[in-house]
Amino acid sequence: MNISTGIRNFFRHGNMKARDIPFWIVGVVIAVLWIAPFVWMVSTSFKPAKEVMTKEIEWFPRHIVLDNYKKVFEYPVARWAWNSFVVATTSTALGVLFGAMAGYALARLNFPGKNVFFAVLIASLMIPTEMTIIPMFVGFLKVGLSNSYIALILPTIANVFSVYIFRQFFLGLPAELEDAAAIDGASRFAVFWQIAMPLARSPIIAASILLFTLNWNSFLWPLLIIFDDNMKTMPVGIAAFTPVVGTHTQLEGFGISMAGVTLLSLPGLLIFFIFQRFFIEGISRTGIKG
Amino acid sequence: MIASLRNGREAIIQAGEKSMNTPASLTIWRKTKLRMRKATWNDRRIDWSGYVFLLPFFIPFLTFTVVAIIFGAYIAFNDWGIMGAPEWVGLANFKEAFTDPWVAKAFVNILRYGIIIVPGVTILGLTFAVYVNKRWFLSDFARAAFYSPNVVSATVIGLVWVWILDTQFGLVNKYLNMIGIPNIPWLTSTQWSLIGVSIASIWWDLGFSFVLFLAALQEIPREIQEAAEIDGASGIQSFWYVSVPILRPTISMIVTLQLIATMRIFSQVYMMTNGGPAGSSVSVIHYIYTTAIVRFRLGYAAAVSLMLFVVILIVTLIQQRLIRESD
Numbered sequence: 001m002n003i004s005t006g007i008r009n010f011f012r013h014g015n016m017k018a019r020d021i022p023f024w025i026v027g028v029v030i031a032v033l034w035i036a037p038f039v040w041m042v043s044t045s046f047k048p049a050k051e052v053m054t055k056e057i058e059w060f061p062r063h064i065v066l067d068n069y070k071k072v073f074e075y076p077v078a079r080w081a082w083n084s085f086v087v088a089t090t091s092t093a094l095g096v097l098f099g100a101m102a103g104y105a106l107a108r109l110n111f112p113g114k115n116v117f118f119a120v121l122i123a124s125l126m127i128p129t130e131m132t133i134i135p136m137f138v139g140f141l142k143v144g145l146s147n148s149y150i151a152l153i154l155p156t157i158a159n160v161f162s163v164y165i166f167r168q169f170f171l172g173l174p175a176e177l178e179d180a181a182a183i184d185g186a187s188r189f190a191v192f193w194q195i196a197m198p199l200a201r202s203p204i205i206a207a208s209i210l211l212f213t214l215n216w217n218s219f220l221w222p223l224l225i226i227f228d229d230n231m232k233t234m235p236v237g238i239a240a241f242t243p244v245v246g247t248h249t250q251l252e253g254f255g256i257s258m259a260g261v262t263l264l265s266l267p268g269l270l271i272f273f274i275f276q277r278f279f280i281e282g283i284s285r286t287g288i289k290g
Numbered sequence: 291m292i293a294s295l296r297n298g299r300e301a302i303i304q305a306g307e308k309s310m311n312t313p314a315s316l317t318i319w320r321k322t323k324l325r326m327r328k329a330t331w332n333d334r335r336i337d338w339s340g341y342v343f344l345l346p347f348f349i350p351f352l353t354f355t356v357v358a359i360i361f362g363a364y365i366a367f368n369d370w371g372i373m374g375a376p377e378w379v380g381l382a383n384f385k386e387a388f389t390d391p392w393v394a395k396a397f398v399n400i401l402r403y404g405i406i407i408v409p410g411v412t413i414l415g416l417t418f419a420v421y422v423n424k425r426w427f428l429s430d431f432a433r434a435a436f437y438s439p440n441v442v443s444a445t446v447i448g449l450v451w452v453w454i455l456d457t458q459f460g461l462v463n464k465y466l467n468m469i470g471i472p473n474i475p476w477l478t479s480t481q482w483s484l485i486g487v488s489i490a491s492i493w494w495d496l497g498f499s500f501v502l503f504l505a506a507l508q509e510i511p512r513e514i515q516e517a518a519e520i521d522g523a524s525g526i527q528s529f530w531y532v533s534v535p536i537l538r539p540t541i542s543m544i545v546t547l548q549l550i551a552t553m554r555i556f557s558q559v560y561m562m563t564n565g566g567p568a569g570s571s572v573s574v575i576h577y578i579y580t581t582a583i584v585r586f587r588l589g590y591a592a593a594v595s596l597m598l599f600v601v602i603l604i605v606t607l608i609q610q611r612l613i614r615e616s617d
Binding site for chain 2 (some may be wrong): 010013016020023024027028030031032034035037038040041044052053054057097098099101102104105106109110111112114117121124126127128129130131132133134135136137138139141154155157158160163187188189192213216217219220223224235236238239241242243244245254257258260261264265268269271272273276279
């Protein structure tokens, strides 16, 4: 490829004109700046303790070492990650399944009260979760369920957005296939499970991704209800590396806290880069705000 | 189709009634008729299984939303520590909240957060979306870059920005030093702490508005903008007079959602400043958290939650009123 065809290809993107070049450059620079905090995070995490607090700005570590990661694992980080994994996957699986069932019923089945039910669902989105956090805290404490997976999972399994995603999907899906199966004598549940769900691949993926990131990143509720260090989820466990409320960073410096958050951000960023299309579709379709 | 079905069913019912000739068979027929008429809704047969489908969702939903809210309202009228039984105190918690300087401070602060974060997220989100929507070279990269902070947890945001905004060794101050600006105590002074937390919040939240704007922009047919350009409109003119009016509903939706989200700000505050110094960055939820967890005053915490709920409700209603009036 010679230079002139290279330039022609460059301008072919979105009909770019010569006068657009300065704007294009500014945009690319801002995009690079936007991810710079992540780069700085990863870079700091691989620096030896002495090279973290430097006078000069060193974007690339002079020596790449794993000291910070070793120190992070002196805390029960693996256990926290396991807790987060168990809680996020269970919450997501149940949230998607129950959301699909409810969404299917609201879109397809005919029964009195379903419009009222849907209205209540939408109205509940107006209520900030923080309204319910104190009563939930008291409730779980009084029944002795603090410090448990159940306390972390139960409040997450009724997710309105999950219902909404599936309702929208089934409303747009022709019902002929399901009707045919129903005429052949299949029960409503068989129709749902064997005919409707296999067709619902894309809302299943979209809902799973949304709920998983939501559950994985959940912060206030696990912070409240878990006191036992071993039962903490990863975001809450790692949060103790902040010099403001924890002591680990004051002892070990910013290298260790950056190693902690690098590990913590990996699942979310990986899922995002693999499923980018679903992510952005899912968000713009539901208007979900975490 | 549905109407004819109903007529058909009525015809059967009437025909059935005529063919009944003994009183006993007539009674039986009346019962059947009742059931045939009863078991429809919207002129269609009722799927009783619908309730079974809803149940696994509905029970936790009811418990953790409706029941929890009622219970929360009850707690708000009680004095309750972790131990012992709740003691009914009537409006005492609310009376105390109205004279509590920390409550006032927290509510003023969430307003200040809103004034910085909401315009920041809306304007930058729209600008970035317009840029990415040009589909110039590397726009896929830019889209991923602008959205990526939105997928990581609050812990990542908090810790990374505590490091970047560090007064002495933080990246931001080092670059500011280069252009001759002395160190700014971003998170450790009463003057700057709220701004420091807001900067991190904008970085975190932007992806959400960005994606919604991008989706809305992609709905606008290219021809409309091209037509405006052929008519001699500059890029800025066609954006302002063509795109912005079309985007109005999206803008008002984002402003509403972001304002509500900002009034609930907690995690970043907790990790970056813990509300300090001297309460200069404390938010309402943060105050609720410390009241419940550190001071174990559950009734009072529930009362402040209720007040926040009412404020959020009022803001939402005002917002919708404004939107309706401007249309």
